[in-house]
Amino acid sequence: MSSNILQGKVWRFGNDVDTDLIIPARYLNTSEPKELAVHCMEDADPGFAGKVNLGDIIVAGKNFGCGSSREHAPISIKAAGVSCVIAASFARIFYRNSINIGLPILESAEASKAIAEGNQVEVDLSSGKIMDLTTGKSYQAAPFPPFMQELINAGGLIEYVKKRITN
Amino acid sequence: MGMTITEKILAAHAGKKKVAPGDLINAKVDLVLGNDITAPVAIKEFSKIGVNRVFDQEKIALVPDHFTPNKDIKSAEQVKILREFARRYGIANYFEVGEMGVEHCLLPEKGLVLPGDLVIGADSHTCTYGALGAFSTGVGSTDMAAGMAIGEAWFKVPESIKFNYYGKLPRWVGGKDLILFTIGKIGVDGALYQSMEFTGETIDNLSMEGRFTMANMAIEAGGKNGIFAVDAKTREYVASRAKRSYTVYASDPDAVYNKVYEWDVSKLEPQIAFPHLPENTKPLSECGNVSIDQSIIGSCTNGRIEDLREAAQVLKGHKVNSNVRLIVIPGTQDIWRQAMREGLFEIFLDAGAAVSTPTCGPCLGGHMGILAKGERAVATTNRNFVGRMGHPESEVYLAGPAVAAASAIAGKLAGPGEVGVK
Numbered sequence: 001m002s003s004n005i006l007q008g009k010v011w012r013f014g015n016d017v018d019t020d021l022i023i024p025a026r027y028l029n030t031s032e033p034k035e036l037a038v039h040c041m042e043d044a045d046p047g048f049a050g051k052v053n054l055g056d057i058i059v060a061g062k063n064f065g066c067g068s069s070r071e072h073a074p075i076s077i078k079a080a081g082v083s084c085v086i087a088a089s090f091a092r093i094f095y096r097n098s099i100n101i102g103l104p105i106l107e108s109a110e111a112s113k114a115i116a117e118g119n120q121v122e123v124d125l126s127s128g129k130i131m132d133l134t135t136g137k138s139y140q141a142a143p144f145p146p147f148m149q150e151l152i153n154a155g156g157l158i159e160y161v162k163k164r165i166t167n
Numbered sequence: 168m169g170m171t172i173t174e175k176i177l178a179a180h181a182g183k184k185k186v187a188p189g190d191l192i193n194a195k196v197d198l199v200l201g202n203d204i205t206a207p208v209a210i211k212e213f214s215k216i217g218v219n220r221v222f223d224q225e226k227i228a229l230v231p232d233h234f235t236p237n238k239d240i241k242s243a244e245q246v247k248i249l250r251e252f253a254r255r256y257g258i259a260n261y262f263e264v265g266e267m268g269v270e271h272c273l274l275p276e277k278g279l280v281l282p283g284d285l286v287i288g289a290d291s292h293t294c295t296y297g298a299l300g301a302f303s304t305g306v307g308s309t310d311m312a313a314g315m316a317i318g319e320a321w322f323k324v325p326e327s328i329k330f331n332y333y334g335k336l337p338r339w340v341g342g343k344d345l346i347l348f349t350i351g352k353i354g355v356d357g358a359l360y361q362s363m364e365f366t367g368e369t370i371d372n373l374s375m376e377g378r379f380t381m382a383n384m385a386i387e388a389g390g391k392n393g394i395f396a397v398d399a400k401t402r403e404y405v406a407s408r409a410k411r412s413y414t415v416y417a418s419d420p421d422a423v424y425n426k427v428y429e430w431d432v433s434k435l436e437p438q439i440a441f442p443h444l445p446e447n448t449k450p451l452s453e454c455g456n457v458s459i460d461q462s463i464i465g466s467c468t469n470g471r472i473e474d475l476r477e478a479a480q481v482l483k484g485h486k487v488n489s490n491v492r493l494i495v496i497p498g499t500q501d502i503w504r505q506a507m508r509e510g511l512f513e514i515f516l517d518a519g520a521a522v523s524t525p526t527c528g529p530c531l532g533g534h535m536g537i538l539a540k541g542e543r544a545v546a547t548t549n550r551n552f553v554g555r556m557g558h559p560e561s562e563v564y565l566a567g568p569a570v571a572a573a574s575a576i577a578g579k580l581a582g583p584g585e586v587g588v589k
């Protein structure tokens with residue numbers, strides 16, 4: 001994996017950002033990533049999908065992605081062009097879904113607190129290192145346990161299961 | 168060192184004697200569930216795996232309940248994906264409109280979940296089945312796809328928190344109030360990644376309906392699952408429904424808990440969660456004067472027969488306030504029929520309520536009672552997030568069926584006492 005370094009501008013959100021804020025249920029009569037991307041974060045920041053640029057990074061508080069199990073939430077974030085989400089903590093189904101579909105997520109209470117909106121941030125996924133290029137400060141997120149790393153390296157759960165079946 | 172009921176079920180399904188919190192395991196599943204929102208994504212992922220059959224035709228449940236009866240062309244297309252998949256792969260438990268009900272009311276009723284089972288569902292409220300002494304948890308569509316293909320899922324064994332309730336609950340206070348009170352105390356991430364085990368004298372005396380309501384909202388505290396010990400009530404509930412044998416697991420006396428909460432609930436008031444999080448709970452007496460435009464009685468939290476009976480007891484002989492729309496949604500066809508036979512619909516209709524066919528409908532802002540800008544609803548549902556029932560500037564107040572019914576009469580948040588019901 002060569003694309004383990006991500007870089008982008010930060011968009012900040014608060015605590016307990018729920019899946020209805022990420023992608024409201026009124027848009028769930030489709031599962032097309034492109035259609036979902038248009039409404040990403042709509043009820044938290046109505047203009048978000050229009051202003052986010054490819055590679056940008058979401059930084060949020062605790063319990064990001066709480067609420068429903070809709071995979072449409074990480075899908076819409078990924079399809080909107082966001083390269084990774086950094087939060088103090090994640091709700092468990094959102095965490096699981098993100099790993100399963102290949103949306104990088106990092107847990108760091110310090111980074112979540114300190115990094116300001118609009119800052120330029122660089123993330124090294126293989127080490128969990130988060131660099132705030134605007135302030136020059138760096139933070140260390142907990143690395144994934146080996147089993148999850150294996151899932152990520154396989155390219156997500158579907159690829160992992162495919163491999164298991166053929167073995 | 169002993170194990171909790173959750174650890175025992177996970178160990179048994181992973182083929183291990185013992186598991187401990189933090190262990191990553193692969194476990195066999197007894198049932199994989201999906202609905203009209205999550206299953207289409209799962210079916211797409213399933214097709215990428217390249218298998219030509221599902222792991223077990225009897226152990227998959229597909230329930231189109233969210234936007235059904237199909238509310239628009241797009242949702243009709245989603246349901247069509249489920250229907251065609253079910254036919255093609257011979258899925259035994261696909262529930263068409265007419266048999267369909269809100270999934271978490273329906274599966275226990277059909278005997279598809281039994282004590283000791285391990286269930287994954289692509290719906291966050293899959294944790295409901297913990298009321299039966301099963302381990303069940305919500306997952307995403309990709310997990311569902313993998314589950315349908317290989318009948319397994321990966322888990323991190325959670326730590327457990329024990330919630331011990333004692334005292335006799337006052338009149339009109341039930342499972343919904345207990346769980347809202349609990350979430351109010353510990354917060355929406357108070358049980359993050361953890362198992363919530365509900366015990367104590369109050370729980371022993373709680374109906375199965377009340378237990379389903381509590382387990383249902385474990386996810387609103389961030390919990391991985393909510394679980395209850397199996398007792399005579401559980402056995403009676405499954406006796407007429409089970410079509411296979413089941414295993415009863417119980418927590419060891421020396422099982423390890425991360426935390427233990429003890430609460431005397433003998434003076435608990437009805438609880439109401441204010442917008443926009445289930446943790447913003449207040450006892451009824453502190454709610455103040457909050458006018459409402461709509462009241463919803465239904466959902467996987469409180470759409471069961473006991474909930475409808477309770478609402479009917481409050482509504483009997485009363486009229487819904489002229490400023491309020493009251494919508495009653497029985498959870499399943501069987502509950503609907505039972506309510507009809509007991510004459511509950513007469514009471515609802517006389518009061519001026521609308522009674523709907525089973526559906527999730529307004530619970531997630533889908534259809535059948537969407538809120539306009541600035542409107543307020545009291546609802547027996549489980550989430551009051553921003554925009555959950557409609558316009559982002561509308562509000563949802565979560566409560567039990569007695570408060571939802573009394574509020575519909577009063578036109579504002581109220582308990583049965585305030586509308587003259589003892």
Ligand code: SF4
Nearest residue numbers: 269466467527530531
């Ligand atoms: S009733 Fe509401 S919470 Fe329950 S499954 Fe349906 S949408 Fe989800």
